[in-house]
Amino acid sequence: MASLVAVERTAQLRELFPHLDERVYLDTAAAGLCWKGHGAAVARFYDEVKNRGYDARPEWWAMIAKVRSRLAQWLGVTAQDITFVSNTTEGLNLAANSLEFRSGDRIVCAQDEFPSVIRIWNKAEREGAELVAVPIAHESERQARLMEATDAGARVLVVSQTHSGTGTTLDLGVLGRHCRERGTLLMVDGIQALGAVPTQLDEVDIYASSFFKWMLSGFGIGMLVTSARAREAMAPAWQGYANMDDSHQLQYAHVNTPALYGLDSTLELLEGIGWDTIHARVRALGQELIAQSDRLGLDLVTPRDQHAGIFVFRAPDGEATRLRLAERNISVSARGEGVRVSPHFYNSTQDVEHCATALAEVLATT
Ligand SMILES: Cc1ncc(COP(=O)(O)O)c(C=O)c1O
Secondary structure, eight states: OHHHHHHHHHHHHHHTOTHHHHOEEOBTTTOOOOOTTHHHHHHHHHHHHHHHGGGGHHHHHHHHHHHHHHHHHHHTSOGGGEEEESSHHHHHHHHHHHBOOOTTOEEEEETTOOHHHHTTOHHHHHTTOEEEEEOOSSGGGHHHHHHHHHHTOOSEEEEESBOTTTOBBOOHHHHHHHHHHTTOEEEEEOTTTBTTBOOOOTTOSEEEEESSSTTOOOSSOEEEEEOHHHHHTBOOSSOOGGGSSOTTOOOOSOOOHHHHHHHHHHHHHHHHHOHHHHHHHHHHHHHHHHHHHHHHTOOBOSOTTSBSSOEEEEOSSHHHHHHHHHHTTEEOEEETTEEEEBOOTTSOHHHHHHHHHHHHHHHHTO
């Protein structure tokens, strides 16, 4: 009975995402699907501007404050810790360029990090800091290697919470405590984890994420979350009318308010489904995908006990494999050493079974 209820619930949920009727969509790590009500929520902002112009501003400010508080409560931080930005990369840049460095400071990251994590340190390097890029030979050792590299002392440890090319997911609590004990700031690119796995930021100093992947909320809006301790160490790199009176305020100008209308409606949906349910479904679909891939002899790069919703399978030619799956109506990405399969809560066990079987067939004839 319980499983029948679960199946009916999944069918109801899937109706909110019409693309799932047409496609086996397993590419949330590239972009999540928007639900049926998201566009209407965004349009509400433009209707307000059409009908009332700037007289509608109290509603806009109220919406910005509402979303900020909603996110803060969810993530275990305070509303003033959240700065809205356009995307993850802007958030990471704003933080990196607002921190002040001294000669000899070390910034530790994995050698194979996402470009937006690695390429933001020009000002730090001009000020004499050194970027220490740590090689990762085995995925299961990623977290340990990064922790070891900070033992010699580091100003910043910067990581992807979930690695976009391998799926390895780090424990922010463990890393955060390790960093605090050593006076190191922990800085995190959270975009490939936020919404897929439980995330608490009380041990994190700097966290940036957009909302277009696992948060299903389209492009042009992101957040930068900073702890009071991190803000104390920052002089805002960008200045404008919105941070004239506060030397630690990072928000410098207007934010993408229509996108926040959309995000609010999607948070309402996701909270209504329940974060526990969403995270449990992501976990269960991942376990099913791993079980199927074991049955079929697929070569999984992602560690079995340190993942979120990204699973990377080795393939000799990732792009050719992706194209052959696309011909079979399955959306995945070519990443890392092969193809990246990324189921979210709206997928079904049939989706992941179908994909694993198709992948095994394609690889057998490559
Ligand atoms: C780890 C990681 N960081 C950042 C990005 C880019 O995000 P944004 O466009 O929000 O900067 C991606 C993927 O698009 C990603 O996988």
